[in-house]
Amino acid sequence: MRDEDETLRDGGKDTPDRERLCVVGIGASAGGLEAIREMLAGAQRDNNLAYVVVQHLDPNHESLLAELLARHTDLPVRQVSGGEKVTAGHVYIIPPGSGLSIRDGVLDLTEFRQPRGLRRPIDDFFESLALDQGRFAACVILSGTGADGSAGLRAIKEHGGLCIVQDPETAKYDGMPTSAQGTGLVDFVRRPSLIVEAIQQFYAHSFLDKSDRALASTVESNLADICTVVRNFVGHDFSGYKKSTLVRRVQRRVQVLALEDADQYLRHIRADPSECEFLFRDLLINVTRFFRDEEHFEQLRERCVKPLVRGSGNEDEIRVWVPGCSSGEEAYSIAMLFAEECRLQKRSVNIQIFATDIDEQMLRLAREASYPQAALVDIPEEMRDTYTVARDGRFQISAKIRDMIRFSVHSIVRDPPFSNIDLLSCRNLLIYFGDQLQAAALPIFQYALKPGGTLFLGPSETVGRFDHAFRPIEQGARIFERTEGRPEYPLHLRGQDGRDMPARRRPREDDQRSTRLEWGDGGAIERILATYAPPTLRVSSSGEILRTTGRLGKYLDFSHGAEGNRFAPAVARPGVREGISAMIRQISRSKKRTISRGLVAQSEFGRQAFDMIAEPLTDGTFLVVFRDTDRFESAEEDDFDSLEPMDSHVQSLEDELRSTRVRLHTTVEELETANEELKSSNEEMMSMNEELQSTNEELSTVNDELKGKVDELSVANADLSNFFASTAMPLLVLDANMDIRNFTDAIQSIYPFRSSDRGRPLTEVTSTLRENDEVLEATREVLRDGKVRHLRVADREDERTWSLLITPYVSRDKDLDGATLVFSEVTDALRLEEALQQEGERLRLALDVSLLSVWECDPRARTIRLDHTGSSMLAASDPELAIAEFINTVHPEDRDRVARAFADVSEDGDAIDITFRIDGEGPRYTSVQMVGKRMHSRRTARILGVVFDVTNEQEDRDIREMMLREMNHRVKNMFSIISGMVRIAGRSTSSVPDLVQGIQSRVNALARSHDLTQRSHANARQVLSLEDAVRASLEPYDGLAPMDLQGPLIEIGGHELTALSLLLHEWATNAAKYGVLGQPGGRLEVRWSRDATGEVRIEWNEIHATRVDPGEESSGFGSTLIQLSAAQLNGRIDVVHTGTERRMTLAYVPDASS
Amino acid sequence: MSLTQAAEDRKKRVLVCEDEHIVALDLKLLVEEFGYEVIGPFATVSSAARIIERERPDMAILDVSLKDGEVYPLADQLDGMGVRLVFHSGHVNDAEISERYPGAACCQKPVNTGALQDALSEG
Incomplete structure (x- = not known):
């Protein structure tokens, strides 16, 4: 009952309702699995409903519930482990051995505080769900025994949520659904397959556009009319109640009935009186339980009950009023407090508790005092055994407590209040009242309470501006003391009755104990009854006097025991006593009107003759009417005498009767003791039964689960046997x-x-x-x-x-x-393996012979793998290298090229063919050629190839190229020289034959020198020596004169050869034309040497037989050539003539570069 | 202005570098026939380099490889002085030369007198 909370929540919500998550709590026990399955089969993922399943589970047994449910619903199902945020379209399952609660939309596990038979996880969860989700909570109660869920349902309803119960006819066990239905608060009763639809419909209606607000406003405008209708039918005026509550509750009815607006509802409620009842019930929803707010009750006991009991005398009466008692829990709680306190203080105090409410149905429940077993935990443990009796899966409040309380229909605001009250407990009623009604109620309380009396309110109620009338004793527990000061009788009560009190509500149930019998109509009837009607008794079948009217002094004797003894035969005067006992016995049997005539009642005052008429009433009681048949005869002295002997006879009979009574009493007591024992045995059996029942429920859940598991197992088994067969x-x-x-x-x-x-x-x-x-x-x-x-x-x-x-x-x-x-079977694989092995060996052999190495490159991993030959060829440390490492083994000048080639082939190239040198100690580097192809296999692209040593081929090629270059250069040079010579010769020679002759001989000389180089090239070991050059130049003149050629082996360079040859050719030509070779008798001496400085000297000595004239030196083209050649050699030429000798010396230092 | 007049005014001077003396002499004679004054011929880079410190030729005929190495350092120096270069070599790489010295001419050995004369007169 937290109206303020609801108001706050309504005010603070920003998200549109249509997107608001609605949490559906599902409570189930025995037989629940099937119902949940059927219910959730129709649930869809894409709406805003989330489901939380609370099932009674065996705490010692792992639950398969989530697994079993998941197969039958599209929704994801999970067992809660605590901390889950509830999300739409999901199903959450309670785990075994824990309770469940929800707070801010997050599920949490709780520990049970009660022993196994008394747990009620469904109630607990529904209560927290109601508090957390308010009107966005729905609860569904499915198959199960017991009454778990009924209390939680009340909480859901109180906070504006939706309550649905499985149709008990479709439930395997109908205990829980029936109990829930018994609260009268259920909105829908459906078979499981239709439940989800009902929930969706309810919320769909509430979320239709802005209809929520619109509806609220139409409800508001029709509220007065609706209240009038209710007042006319039920007799209670709700117009003073808090408007927000009224609007919300009416709105709910509109939603439940799927009507469009409040106008329709007004028509509906006018046409259908039963709807009035529904609305009335809805308006009166309240949550109550034993010792609600236990600590407040403890305070009440300390501050009020204890002092009251202690301060009362034996004759005093403590008067307590509990208005708005609903189903009676609050009143019984207070009664127990008093009884317990009396017991502890060993006092016997007369306590009268008036418990009132306007709802007769609730009062009937209260009078029955029978509550679900689950509510037992609310009662403090020490009081449970003393004040409750287990009955048939429920418990009843003991008769001792019940006798303390009078329940009656009473409206605080309409009916006159009780007075002289010591304790007034009115919890959680004022919060439903509007300000005006509250302001009216508090003066009534003030009037009802004695000065110093105690007012006990609900935790969120206050005395408001009446703080002058009530002084707080314990503010936290809302306990107030009524101050001194004269209370005013609430005036409004006097003016209002009769005026707007049309049809009184028709009495629905037996109400014989109600104080409100029909005595009060203006006093006329009372007057008739008291004065003019015959004296009459109304007695129960056991003879207990329920009501008296008229003057009964002549027939009954009230003098001793006063109110104490109310049995008619016991207080009847002699003469009446015998007749009345017989008559009651007879009429109990016959149920017919009976008359006993000619009786005489005797009293100390006189005798009265009378007839006694007894008539059975419909409720099982009897009317006993005394009709005087004669005048009253006053007693006279002699009458006493004459009666004496008869008296003694009567006396003896009475004595005997008395002793019989004593025996009877003893027997009755013994019987009662036996009965008590039986009762306690019965209670024990009851509690045992409870435990057995809960065990049974758990067992049946386990059984359901096992059945599901067995089905699965047989499928798995069938799968397995098919597998084995196939x-x-x-x-x-x-x-x-x-x-x-x-x-x-x-x-x-x-x-x-x-x-x-x-x-x-x-x-x-x-x-x-x-x-x-x-x-x-x-x-x-x-x-x-x-x-x-x-x-x-x-x-x-x-x-x-x-x-x-x-x-x-x-x-x-x-x-x-x-x-x-x-x-x-690996036969084929083995054969294949063998074949592969042979193939591999053949390949290996081929590779070994050809010195080929195989490599494999993985372009993705950027690694390259080499076989043994390859590793040693590349001087690699590892058979598998990263490409970067592999590049490092390459000669630095070739690295870029190799890296580029590998990058190309790694990316998209198909083949690679590259020759490079391996890095190492120079000057001779190993050259290898790497050839590879990209292999496309399914698994990966890789590049596979061979590498082989091409050092020798490479060197050969290098040499060849070098030689070709050299040759080319030399030939070109030769051409240049020849071309130069031709032009120079052309300038100095006049006749063409001379020119041709001169050029030809010199070209021949050049050709001979070229032959020399060719020879030296053909045979690399043979060096080109100076002697060869000299001999070659003299070859054409062989035999013309004795020649003496001597000198050490002096190697000459290729570039020196041309100049040297030309020079020697000129000398030889000159010697042939003009010197020793042309004339007989001469000889030629050629000497060459090299000194320590490296200078080479060639002495060309022509020794003539006769003296020669030195003047005939030629200064033509030949001498130019000699000069040029000497210059080319960087040498100098000396010519010495001595008589018969002509000595020419060439001295030059060979170029260091050669 | 006619060639004769130019020669009379001041003969253009051509530096000749050629390490083959016969060819060098031939070149010298040819260039003088064309009406230029010859500086050199020089067989080494170093000797030629010494000369151009004192004398600035108008043009230069350069063999690529001389006795003491390739002619390029000298060519760079001459190029820097604005001297027109004519490369004369047996294995000259035209593309390389024209890339390095965009204004230079190339004459293959053995010398083609007409081509040489054209190359010189273009300067």
């Missing part, structure tokens, strides 16, 4: 004794099993395996140590080979319980 894989399962447990059909090729072989030891069965003994031995080992074994086995003909895997068979308890033998 698989081509030979498989054999053995138990721990190596007996055959199961096998696939494909095993026939290895073991010739028949189906009757199941259970036979494997050792007895023949097999086609050659390694049968090894297989058996390996199996034994597996059974011993639980380790997996691999074997390769073949049949006896050696045609087929299998790879055998023996694995331990582990049972659910992780025990070794056998072995599984799986055969995979």
